[in-house]
Amino acid sequence: MARRKEPTARQQRLGTELRKLREAAGLKGREAAAMLGTDSAQVSQIEFGTAGVSEERVRRLAAHYACRDTELTDALVAMATDRTRGWWEEYRGHLPTSFLDLSELEHHASYRWDVDFLHVPGLLQTEAYARALFSYMNPDFPEDDLERWVEHRMRRKAILDSTDATPYRAVIHEAALRIRVGDRAAARAQLTRILELSEADHIIVRVIPFDLDGFAGAGSSMVYAGGPVPQLDTVVRDGPHGTVFVDAEAQLGRFRTLFRRVETVSLEPARSRDFIERLAKEL
Structure with missing residues (x-):
């Protein structure tokens, strides 16, 4: 998946919430990476919103972090899989x-x-x-x-x-x-x-x-x-x-x-x- 040059606030928020769950579980980025079969750089990119993440990976991470809040996990999955290209994208490059x-x-x-x-x-x-x-x-x-x-x-x-x-x-x-x-x-x-x-x-x-x-x-x-x-x-x-x-x-x-x-x-x-x-x- 191509790395994003300018993630949106929503994409960054998804990464932030995944990082919060990891830190609450007392785990390092390298431990999350090992579980996913990837490297620490990929986990960092996910947590900064510069790389996307699949539903399967979100659910695996949530389980690995012992997140028992199914509503939160489902909401994070919805954020990760959302492909909406809203009307506001017409203004990208023209508005702040x-x-x-x-x-x-x-x-x-x-x-x-x-x-x-x-x-x-x-x-x-x-x-x-x-x-x-x-x-x-x-x-x-x-x-x-x-x-x-x-x-x-x-x-x-x-x-x-x-x-x-x-x-x-x-x-x-x-x-x-x-x-x-x-x-x-x-x-x-x-x-x-x-x-x-x-x-x-x-x-x-x-x-x-x-x-x-x-x-x-x-x-x-x-x-x-x-x-x-x-x-x-x-x-x-x-x-x-x-x-x-x-x-x-x-x-x-x-x-x-x-x-x-x-x-x-x-x-x-x-x-x-x-x-x-x-x-x-x-x-």
């Missing part, structure tokens, strides 16, 4: 790799949570809002590149509109709703779009108002994507040095707790819709 990895993560997510403080979450953005946001962030963008970024963002929303739509919960701070990324008309249209989406049974939108007592924030915005099993959940955070995909179990637990705390102090969905309607009328 992290954009494509996020699209793939969303495609496979069992649910999705968002927390945002400065901008409307990407899945809820209108085309005008996204265009204004990208234009501001990249003022020297050629028009073709700008349209490609906007188009990609709009296509990501398919996970909310399909027949098997992904359950989605968003907590948005009032600041993100008030900041006019575009003009007044675009701001009003954006709020209206959030209201329309929030009527769907699988979408819950909550608002954190400015006048909430004792709220110190959540550090920064985050995306939480549920995996087929909790061990395969992923948190995505944007930082000063780029996008980070978090998969450490302790950190995932902390972010789950953080989301529930933020959600608990936010307005109930009905009150949140009333709040957004008032903001829209102000415009």
